[in-house]
Amino acid sequence: MRSIKGFEAAHITRPGYAIEYDFFDPRQLRPTLETKALGGLFFAGQINGTTGYEEAAAQGLLAGINSALQVRQCEPWIPGRDQAYLGVMVDDLITQGAREPYRMFTSRAEYRLLLREDNADLRLTESGRRLGLIDEQRWAVFCARREAIEREHHRLAATRVKPGTALAEALANRLGSPPSQETTLLELLRRPEIDYAVIAEGDADCVDAAIGQQIEIEAKYAGYIARQREEIERLRTREGTPIPPDFDYGEVVGLSNEVRQKLGAAAPDTLGRAARIPGVTPAAVALLSIFLKKRATQHQHTA
Numbered sequence: 553m554r555s556i557k558g559f560e561a562a563h564i565t566r567p568g569y570a571i572e573y574d575f576f577d578p579r580q581l582r583p584t585l586e587t588k589a590l591g592g593l594f595f596a597g598q599i600n601g602t603t604g605y606e607e608a609a610a611q612g613l614l615a616g617i618n619s620a621l622q623v624r625q626c627e628p629w630i631p632g633r634d635q636a637y638l639g640v641m642v643d644d645l646i647t648q649g650a651r652e653p654y655r656m657f658t659s660r661a662e663y664r665l666l667l668r669e670d671n672a673d674l675r676l677t678e679s680g681r682r683l684g685l686i687d688e689q690r691w692a693v694f695c696a697r698r699e700a701i702e703r704e705h706h707r708l709a710a711t712r713v714k715p716g717t718a719l720a721e722a723l724a725n726r727l728g729s730p731p732s733q734e735t736t737l738l739e740l741l742r743r744p745e746i747d748y749a750v751i752a753e754g755d756a757d758c759v760d761a762a763i764g765q766q767i768e769i770e771a772k773y774a775g776y777i778a779r780q781r782e783e784i785e786r787l788r789t790r791e792g793t794p795i796p797p798d799f800d801y802g803e804v805v806g807l808s809n810e811v812r813q814k815l816g817a818a819a820p821d822t823l824g825r826a827a828r829i830p831g832v833t834p835a836a837v838a839l840l841s842i843f844l845k846k847r848a849t850q851h852q853h854t855a
Contacts (some may be wrong), residue, residue, distance in 0.1 A: 571653070575601040578645035579818045584618035584628045585611060585642065588797075588819070594619045601650025602641070610638045610656075617683055629683060632791075634663045634784045635675060647818055647825045663780050665773060670766055674698065700763050707757065708738040708767065722754030741771045790837075791824030793844060804843045811836045 553562050578600045580588050585600070587593045596611035618628045631639035640661045645654060658664050667675075677694045680686040686694070713720050714734050723731065726745050737755065740746050748764030758764060770777065797819065801812045811832055820826040823844065827837045 571603065573598050575599055575650065577601075577649060579647070579649045581646050583630045583642060583646060583821065584622075585615040586618065586622070592619075592622065600645055601654050602645070602656075603653035604655050607641060607654065607656055610641065614638060614642065617685075621683075629679065631676075631679070633661065634666055634780075635679075637661060637667055640667075643825065643828070647820055647828045648830055649818070663784065665776055665780055668769070670769060674701075697763070700759060701766050704759050704763055705738070705767050705770075708741065708751075709736055711737045711755075711757075713737060713740065719754045723750065726750050738767075738771055741768055742774065744772070787824065790827065790841065791822060793823035793841065795820055795822060795826065795840075795844065797821070801840075804839055806839045807836055815840075 553564065554560050576587075576595055576599050578595075581595060581600065582588060585594050585596055587595060594615040596615040597608035600611060602608060602611065614629075614631075621628055631642075633640050633643055637656055637658075641654070641656045644660060658667075661667055673694055677686060677691070681691055712734055713723070713731055713736065715731055720731050723740065723746065727743070731740070737751055741748065741751065748758070748768045749761065752758035752761075752764065801807060801815045804812075807815075814829050814831050815826060818826075818829050820829065823837065823841055826832060826840060827834070
């Protein structure tokens with residue numbers, strides 16, 4: 553304070569800034585942000601234990617979408633952890649609760665390599681269109697961009713660079729030496745010393761820099777992205793295994809009392825969410841998975 557000109561002799565008599573508010577335990581919310589206690593009542597923002605304008609706005613969007621879908625008797629929209637940071641935030645809140653005001657950090661997302669700002673439109677615009685939130689003009693702009701990315705990606709993958717050609721010589725300065733064997737522009741783009749702007753200098757067919765940057769990011773991180781997608785596919789079965797809302801965890805032999813209490817308090821709706829509750833061990837998840845499979849099989853035989 554005293555380092556500010558004019559405030560050299562200032563002193564603080566009482567701090568003038570604080571945030572204090574009551575909140576509703578977000579573990580009592582459905583993934584749609586509808587309260588479990590009262591159907592048709594949706595909560596969004598600080599009442600769910602979050603802090604920050606962006607967090608509140610995102611929840612308001614999700615709650616608004618799902619309340620409108622419920623009125624229309626349509627299926628709810630629940631973004632996954634691999635689809636949007638909104639999905640990560642809501643999943644964290646309803647499975648882990650909020651011991652302190654919640655902020656959405658990138659470190660909370662295990663698939664943050666997929667949740668990039670450059671591909672937000674590619675991840676979510678189709679969902680927005682299905683929900684009636686994207687108008688014709690914006691949809692046309694998105695479709696044109698997506699098609700341009702696909703065309704340029706295909707062109708780069710099909711364009712072969714042969715040693716001794718003008719393009720190979722143009723790339724030599726960045727590579728240190730000309731390519732020693734035939735390769736494609738897309739393969740060259742994966743190299744750390746080559747970016748799309750360098751290729752554009754020697755290739756007149758290159759397109760808009762924004763389109764090229766999108767392809768460059770996907771190319772350079774292709775291996776890591778593929779690994780994350782494989783992990784998502786492996787977990788998809790567990791993620792989608794439903795747990796009935798009235799499920800009695802006391803029936804599962806082998807679960808500790810502590811795990812039963814944690815699962816009962818959070819009341820997760822899927823096996824995937826149960827696995828993310830703090831204190832619920834992989835062994836407990838395995839026991840729960842086996843029990844749910846046996847239960848489903850018994851119901852099928854009964855039916």
